[in-house]
Amino acid sequence: MTGSYDIFLSFTWADSVEVNALQDALEAAGLRVFRDKEIRRFEGITEKLDTALAESKVLLAYYSRRFPTRYACQWELTSAFLAAQRLGDPRRRVLVVNPESDGNHIAPVELEDAAYCAPPKNDQERAITVKRVAEMVRAAGTPLGSVRSTAPVLPRLLRPRRFVGRYRQLWAIHSALHARELPATTLRTSSALAVVRGIAGLGKTSLAEQYAFLFRDAFPGGVRWLGLYGSDDPVGAVARFHSQVRAIGEELGADVGDLPAEQARSAVARRVEAAGKPQLWIIDDVPSELSGEVLDQLVMPTSFVRTVLTTRSGNPDWPAPVVELTGLSEDEGSALYTEIVGSDDPEELAAARRLVERCGGHPIVLTSAVTALRDRRGAVDPAGFAEVLDEVKGTGVLADAVAGCEPTAQRILRIAAAISRAPVPAELVRRVLPGEPVDQAVAELARRALLIHLGTEWDIHALVRDAAGLDDDLTRTTASVVLELTGNTGRLHQHAAALAEHDCVPAEQRARLLRIGLDWFRGQGDVVAAREAAKRLLAADAGPADRVAAAAALVDAGDFAEAAEVCRPLVDSADAFHARLTCARALDQLGRFAEADPIWPEPSPDDERTDARVFMVVAKRMRGRFREALDLLDPDDPNPRARLEIARLRGITGDLKPARAIAEGVIREHDSPDHERHPVRLEAIGVHTEVEMAVDLTEFKVRDENWDALEAQLRSARDELTGLLGAESPLALAAGVRCARTSITRGRPKRALREFGDLEPRVREVFRDHHPLHHWLSYSTAQAHAQLKRYDTVVGILRPLLDRQRDSIGRHHPDTMRTQLDLGIALMLTGDKAAAVPLVAEAERRIGEALGWRAELRNRAWVTGLLMNLPVVVWQLFPHLDNLFGKKSPEED
Incomplete structure (x- = not known):
């Protein structure tokens, strides 16, 4: 072959x-x-x-x-x-x-x-x-070929089941089973064995089934399934194991009749060895806390059997590799939602992610809740459906296990219930429970599989915390200790935000805890959590500095009007610099430049210089002063927001390849599971995609496959923002306009008009028609009509748009000049050369003053200026003038 x-x-x-x-x-x-x-x-x-x-x-x-x-x-x-x-x-x-x-x-x-x-x-x-x-x-030399196993597939492996993600755990099982065959640089174990461990309902059995199905070709001798049913009786569990081994022996033709259990086990092992084909044995639901001697009996004495055990806790002294199973991640949980419901609507996926976080990714809770609600989906709007999901709790399963713990162990769980879902710091618990037998209690919780050791911290499942419930006295004590310890570890910032949600904590402490949590969430780029903390801080009796910090979080989340309202009374307060900075930023984002101009503060304090400089650069960019903006930035600035602004400005001024490289660098810095929805990453994707498309156009390397991928990235970023902040969020709407613009670039005007038609009422409702985003939407709509050669319609759109832009962003703003340039082109194409020539001449001059020679807009203005010397009849006969309206890659619409 x-x-x-x-x-x-x-x-x-x-x-x-x-x-x-x-x-x-x-x-x-x-x-x-x-x-x-x-x-x-x-x-x-x-x-x-x-x-x-x-x-x-x-x-x-x-x-x-x-x-x-x-x-x-x-x-x-x-x-x-x-x-x-x-x-x-x-x-x-x-x-x-x-x-x-x-x-x-x-x-x-x-x-x-x-x-x-x-x-x-x-x-x-x-x-x-x-x-x-x-x-x-x-x-x-030769092809890989196929290694399909001819062994019959167990019926249970073929049954319909929902399984998403968990691929890292699947590979961890496979690596453990084959550790003896690995190179010497890899840690080896003494037997081909893997233990899958996790609390009830996390999907240990499903994981074992999926491994047996996906990797079945590695076991040409077939897969065996032995269920021990989780009995707490070790003798009974071992008896069930040996009974099933005898049944396997009889199936293989081994004479195990009256042999003692151990001899029968050895006889079956010899028969498997004689066949010479590796087998996989799954021993499911092994009782907790079996001794090492008992567990040794569950491993067949042959190298041709690889064994996977599933258990809730297991024996920590038994030398076997353990694959710890925790809850589904948000990505896995949302994938499970899509598989059950058949929807990938961003708002519904955001609701599913919240459910995943709230229930710790517990597969049983997720599956049962979503399945039960699936038929109601069509009768409830997305917001109402999210509220239904938010009511789901799953505490009953573990209530009995918690009630059976010793008092100190229960108190540890109730401390965990009061704080965030992040791991519990040992130091925090010892400070809250001085003199109590914490080590003994932790050992008990670990034996009961209610706690997992993570170095100096402990992981306690969300469902376990909920089942334990709260104790007001413990919660107040924990809040006091967290305020004392904050600064020693970043993890406590998350716990501070969670403790601030409890009404039993004194109001003054709640405000301090909220500010700690707010600063943490903003630093992590979690705009949703930061916005919620900000709203709660504003509802509390917070001082001016805290209110300004809350307003800055609202700006991050796109709540510009509310942020401006919070800050405006504080512009002459003791924290006037930050109040003015935040208020001016919010007003700028609302397109109210005339109101923002007198509020922008004087040069910033040294410790705030970097962030403030970036915000002032954004202000200059929004006003069309691109070169001034670039001069304020240091190319070596480590601040990702500063480098993203450099990328954006270089893209605008035509320095495309450096702009692309800078945007790629920002994306890479935030390309981790924790930063998948970080606003800087999502913004960087938008900047990178626009610059990448511009590079393709200038180098004549337009390729559908590449542009499909770029457009998919933009739409994915839009969906992330929609899921985070809602479809009517200013940030989500801006991302939507950016996505729709790709249809213009790709020469799909009919599709563009459909998308613009959906967006326009929402953009007008949120921003009004004086805002630059509405200007951009109107301008793009005119471009779409121009690509369809509806030049009278173009004139009808651009004339009032030009008047609005002159009033709001100024006569000489490059965006105003862009509109004026295209209005001149459209007038020329309708035969009104007298009106067109002065418009184009001024636009060409002003654009040349604002942008470098490499900028696409400047080159277009220059070409248009040259074409103004041609008679109108030539313009009307010229077949490619729609390129002047952005049609670069004609495609089927």
């Missing part, structure tokens, strides 16, 4: 831009590359994909942090890995390009141990990567 492909390229759609360049370089080197361009996130694996993988020599994975969250990627990697393992060292057939700053997200131990490629940043580095891939292809 000769391979049809040298390389199977595995990636997520979110990484398409980088993968495009890598694929081009590989193919330019003469390598045959298979890349699936059709499968989407929730689709199954096609026969075409299966065949292509079997006929490829090497799998090249672009392993970003998003890679392990996609089923197709994991199937591709799993299948290639197993096939390569059969041929020898899997690292000789599977190569990883890791675009992240570390390798912590790369789950298989074998790949972590392998040297992987850093993402190539330029053609020279890309050539090095291609050379390495080519060497691997030459060394491989």
